[in-house]
Structure formats: structure tokens, C-alpha cells
Amino acid sequence: MTRDALSSADPLDVAPADSAGIAATEAMGIALVAHDSCKPDMVAWALEHREVLAPHRLYATGTTGGLVADATGLSIVRFRSGPLGGDQQVGARIAEGDVDLLIFFWDALTAQPHEPDVRALLRLAVLANVPVACNRSTADLVITSPLLGGATREHVDTRLAGRVAS
Ligand SMILES: O=C(CO)COP(=O)(O)O
Numbered sequence: 234m235t236r237d238a239l240s241s242a243d244p245l246d247v248a249p250a251d252s253a254g255i256a257a258t259e260a261m262g263i264a265l266v267a268h269d270s271c272k273p274d275m276v277a278w279a280l281e282h283r284e285v286l287a288p289h290r291l292y293a294t295g296t297t298g299g300l301v302a303d304a305t306g307l308s309i310v311r312f313r314s315g316p317l318g319g320d321q322q323v324g325a326r327i328a329e330g331d332v333d334l335l336i337f338f339w340d341a342l343t344a345q346p347h348e349p350d351v352r353a354l355l356r357l358a359v360l361a362n363v364p365v366a367c368n369r370s371t372a373d374l375v376i377t378s379p380l381l382g383g384a385t386r387e388h389v390d391t392r393l394a395g396r397v398a399s
Pocket of ligand 1: 268
């Protein structure tokens with residue numbers, strides 16, 4: 234099923250995704266974020282896993298989302314650019330429980346003007362027990378994991394529920 238075919242349907246009413254290891258029976262929220270030097274890597278990764286990503290709800294910071302959408306044709310909910318609040322918007326989706334996986338290729342060599350936002354995004358992902366992949370090899374492992382969408386989803390839900398209740 235293509236992403237376009239899903240756009241008018243219930244986003245959670247999706248058939249099992251693919252043969253690449255994802256055992257999800259419902260769409261997951263996957264957020265894509267990449268700093269400038271890492272954007273070519275993100276585009277290449279998204280192209281490589283295009284069919285895996287297609288059935289899911291995809292979110293991205295502005296520039297990353299534009300580049301990935303142009304290269305892959307995938308439908309992506311694009312937030313503001315990271316330095317203009319996009320990282321915080323992705324973080325808000327994590328806090329709402331909408332994100333099951335964060336692919337965040339951050340630049341390990343260059344200081345970012347919005348470093349507090351980057352840190353806040355990573356903090357929320359860790360707090361909610363959302364799997365986070367910060368480089369391509371980890372992203373490859375995570376996106377092909379049989380745990381994705383099953384066990385990870387339960388952990389996310391449990392963790393968030395516990396936080397809300399306390
Ligand atoms: O800055 C970013 C993440 O911190 C990414 O933002 P863009 O995708 O808009 O470049």
C-alpha cells in the first residue's frame with residue numbers, strides 16, 4: 234500500500250508492512266531529522282528503506298523532510314526547520330506518544346545554534362523510551378528489527394502512561 238493510498242484512511246488501520254523485519258500490524262510514527270552535513274546520508278537511507286517507510290506516518294523537520302520527500306516521493310508531515318522550532322515540534326509529538334522511532338542524524342563535529350533544542354529532543358526520546366538512531370548503521374539495524382512496532386511500542390506506551398499517571 235502506498236503512502237498516498239493511506240492519506241484518506243485511518244492511519245492506524247494498516248496491513249503488516251513488509252518483509253524487512255518490521256512486524257508492525259499498524260502504522261508507526263517515524264520522525265526523520267538530520268543536520269546539514271548528515272542530510273545526504275539521511276536521503277540515501279530513506280531511499281534504501283523507502284518501501285519499509287512508506288506505510289508509516291512520517292514526520293520530519295522542515296529541510297530534512299523536503300529533501301527526503303523530493304528524493305523518495307514519500308508523504309511526510311513537515312515541521313519547521315530545526316533551528317526555527319522544528320526539533321521542539323518533533324519533541325512535542327514524542328510527548329504526545331505519536332512517535333515510535335526517531336532517526337536523528339546529528340552532526341558530531343559542528344556546534345549547532347539550537348543545541349538546547351537538540352538536547353531537549355533527544356531527552357524526550359530517551360524519557361519516552363523511543364528508539365533513537367543517530368547514525369546510518371544504527372538506523373539500518375533498528376528499521377530491520379523484528380521488535381520494531383511490537384515490543385518497542387508497548388514500552389513507549391507504558392512509559393508515557395506511567396509518567397502521566399505519576
Ligand atoms: O536542525 C535540525 C535538527 O536539529 C534539522 O532541521 P532541518 O531539517 O530543518 O535542517
